[in-house]
Amino acid sequence: MSELDVAGKSLVTTPTEREIHIERVFDAPRDRVFAAHTDPELIPQWWGPRRTTTVVEELDARTGGAWRFLMRDEDGSETVFRGIFREVTPPERIVQTFEWDGMPGYVSVETADFEDLGGRTRIVSSSIFHTPEERDGFLDSGMEGGMNETFARLDELLAQ
Amino acid sequence: MVQYQTVDRTLTALADPTRRGILERLGRQGVATVSELAAPAGMSLTGMKKHLRVLEQAGLVSTEKVGRTRRCSLGPKRLEDLQGWMDSYRSMVEERFDRLDELLERTKGDGS
Numbered sequence: 001m002s003e004l005d006v007a008g009k010s011l012v013t014t015p016t017e018r019e020i021h022i023e024r025v026f027d028a029p030r031d032r033v034f035a036a037h038t039d040p041e042l043i044p045q046w047w048g049p050r051r052t053t054t055v056v057e058e059l060d061a062r063t064g065g066a067w068r069f070l071m072r073d074e075d076g077s078e079t080v081f082r083g084i085f086r087e088v089t090p091p092e093r094i095v096q097t098f099e100w101d102g103m104p105g106y107v108s109v110e111t112a113d114f115e116d117l118g119g120r121t122r123i124v125s126s127s128i129f130h131t132p133e134e135r136d137g138f139l140d141s142g143m144e145g146g147m148n149e150t151f152a153r154l155d156e157l158l159a160q
Numbered sequence: 161m162v163q164y165q166t167v168d169r170t171l172t173a174l175a176d177p178t179r180r181g182i183l184e185r186l187g188r189q190g191v192a193t194v195s196e197l198a199a200p201a202g203m204s205l206t207g208m209k210k211h212l213r214v215l216e217q218a219g220l221v222s223t224e225k226v227g228r229t230r231r232c233s234l235g236p237k238r239l240e241d242l243q244g245w246m247d248s249y250r251s252m253v254e255e256r257f258d259r260l261d262e263l264l265e266r267t268k269g270d271g272s
Binding site for chain 2: 009
């Protein structure tokens, strides 16, 4: 078993200048991990940081279908993420475009492969951006949005 | 927000393979002149100077004029900023996936 086969630990790398690569193993069968990505009732239970509320405005998880999630901060500010499913092959693969109204007009393409590890599942996700600058801008904004809470939660964890 | 601009500058500086090569070389050999850096890269002095300026502005390289040559070495700014920034992003991804983990745990035995 390699280090990456341990559940609950993500590998995040930037293998090329336009890419973000993420891998993580989940201790659950593949169909359930996949369903968490396509079921409108499950998405709000995990998508986005804890302090936020996610409203699924649209989720047509079929090839060609659209998705649109509204994320509400605890101070009431809202932001929208949306895209089109380019490929949905249950329970193996989801390819979708990703846009965020914080960076209008910039579209990345995210491919998520769900690997069956026999009762456990590995998600291998790769996001491709048009330019290195777009990727860096995305990483930057992601950090800005999630950092404070992330650090708070890290504090909690370390205090345990 | 200032630190994000710094990170931007660092990333722009690092987004080019020639510039990464310069850093690698300076990391290995400590000090090199502009022409010593330009020759193996098959690059004109002017081209190399442009790259060095970007690296210098990002704090990744320091240059010093000694007589008629310019000596380059690694700058005061190491890659710790960038590392910290990637770690923060990783933590954010981790949080999202931790929530997914919890959901999967919660819904265990729900039929599917």
